[in-house]
Amino acid sequence: MSEHVYLGADIGGTFIKLAIIDEKGNIIKKWQIETNKRNQGQDIPQDIYESFKVHLFNEKISFDQVYGLGMGAPGFVDLPTGMVVEAVNIGWKNFNLKKAMESFVKKPVFVLNDANLAALGENWKGAGRNVYDLIMVTLGTGVGGGIISNGQVITGSNGTGGEIGHIIVTPGEGPVCNCGRRGCIETYASATGIARLGQEALQEGKSTSLRKAAHSQHTITAKDVFEAAKKGDSISQDIIQEVTDKLGFVLANLAVALNPKKVVIGGGVANAGEQLLEPVETSFRKYSLPRTAEICSFELAELGNDAGVIGGAYLVKQKLNL
Ligand SMILES: [Zn+2]
Structure with missing residues (x-):
C-alpha cells in the first residue's frame, strides 16, 4: 500500500465512475455510483464524498493520505475556477463543482471537461506513453477531444479549447449539430x-446488406455499418471511407497547429480497431504536411472507461507538482 493516493471521479449523465489511485497511477479500487440528477444535480458532490469515505475506510486509507481529487464533467469547464458552465444532461448551469467538492473533501480539487481528462489519463498510463504533444479523439455518442500541448491540456480562454468534435468539415451543410x-x-x-449515414443510405433505397440489420433491429448502429463493410457491403465501405476521410482531414489540419507526436483514438466506435484506425491514418497522411506526418503515430486508446479517473489522478499530480 502506497503512502499517498489520488482520487479520481468521472461524472457522466447516468453513472459516476470513482477510483482510488496510487502514486504510480495504478488503480487500487474502482467502482461507480448512479448520477443523482434530482435537485438539478446539487447533491452530487455530497454523494461522491460519502462514497469515497466508505471505500477509503474499507481500504484502510485515511483522508490524510489523499493528495487531492481530480474530476471530469461533461460540458464546458473553466479549469482555474472549476466552474461547470453547462452540463445539460446533469442539470448544472454555472455550477462551481470545485468549490462544492472542496467543502466536503477538504483537499485540493481540480475539474476538467471529461474528454480532456481522458486525454491526460491515456497519455499518462495508456496509449500516449507520456509524450509532450498529443491529440486524443473520443468517438462515442458525440465526438470528444483532448489536446495536450507541451505537457499541458489545452482548455483555452473560456473552456472551449480542444473541442475537436465541433470542427466544421462541411460548411453550412449536413445535419444540425448539438452546438x-x-x-x-x-x-x-x-x-x-x-x-x-447508414439510415440515409437505406432511405435513399440503396442496395445494401444494412437492410437486413434494419429489419431485425428496426434501427442501424455504427457497429452494423462496420460489420457490413467487413463482409464486403460496398455502401457501408463508402460510409466508412467518407467518415474516416473527414476525420483524417480534421486531424491533419489540427496537426499543422499542434505538431503532435501521437494521435490516440478512443470511444465505442474505436472498438472497430484497425478497420477504423488504418483509413483515418491514411487520410491524415494524405492531407498532412509531410514533416508533420513523419513524427506522428496513431494508436487506439488502451484504458477504456478508466481513462477519466486515471486522468483525474494525473491532473492532481500535475497541478500539485508531485
Ligand atoms: Zn458542433
Missing part, C-alpha cells in the same frame, strides 16, 4: 453520425 451549427465532424464521425 446548433451545421457540418461539425461530430455529425459524421460519432457513432450517431455513422448510424445516420
Whole structure:
C-alpha cells in the first residue's frame, strides 16, 4: 500500500465512475455510483464524498493520505475556477463543482471537461506513453477531444479549447449539430453520425446488406455499418471511407497547429480497431504536411472507461507538482 493516493471521479449523465489511485497511477479500487440528477444535480458532490469515505475506510486509507481529487464533467469547464458552465444532461448551469467538492473533501480539487481528462489519463498510463504533444479523439455518442500541448491540456480562454468534435468539415451543410451549427465532424464521425449515414443510405433505397440489420433491429448502429463493410457491403465501405476521410482531414489540419507526436483514438466506435484506425491514418497522411506526418503515430486508446479517473489522478499530480 502506497503512502499517498489520488482520487479520481468521472461524472457522466447516468453513472459516476470513482477510483482510488496510487502514486504510480495504478488503480487500487474502482467502482461507480448512479448520477443523482434530482435537485438539478446539487447533491452530487455530497454523494461522491460519502462514497469515497466508505471505500477509503474499507481500504484502510485515511483522508490524510489523499493528495487531492481530480474530476471530469461533461460540458464546458473553466479549469482555474472549476466552474461547470453547462452540463445539460446533469442539470448544472454555472455550477462551481470545485468549490462544492472542496467543502466536503477538504483537499485540493481540480475539474476538467471529461474528454480532456481522458486525454491526460491515456497519455499518462495508456496509449500516449507520456509524450509532450498529443491529440486524443473520443468517438462515442458525440465526438470528444483532448489536446495536450507541451505537457499541458489545452482548455483555452473560456473552456472551449480542444473541442475537436465541433470542427466544421462541411460548411453550412449536413445535419444540425448539438452546438446548433451545421457540418461539425461530430455529425459524421460519432457513432450517431455513422448510424445516420447508414439510415440515409437505406432511405435513399440503396442496395445494401444494412437492410437486413434494419429489419431485425428496426434501427442501424455504427457497429452494423462496420460489420457490413467487413463482409464486403460496398455502401457501408463508402460510409466508412467518407467518415474516416473527414476525420483524417480534421486531424491533419489540427496537426499543422499542434505538431503532435501521437494521435490516440478512443470511444465505442474505436472498438472497430484497425478497420477504423488504418483509413483515418491514411487520410491524415494524405492531407498532412509531410514533416508533420513523419513524427506522428496513431494508436487506439488502451484504458477504456478508466481513462477519466486515471486522468483525474494525473491532473492532481500535475497541478500539485508531485
Ligand atoms: Zn458542433
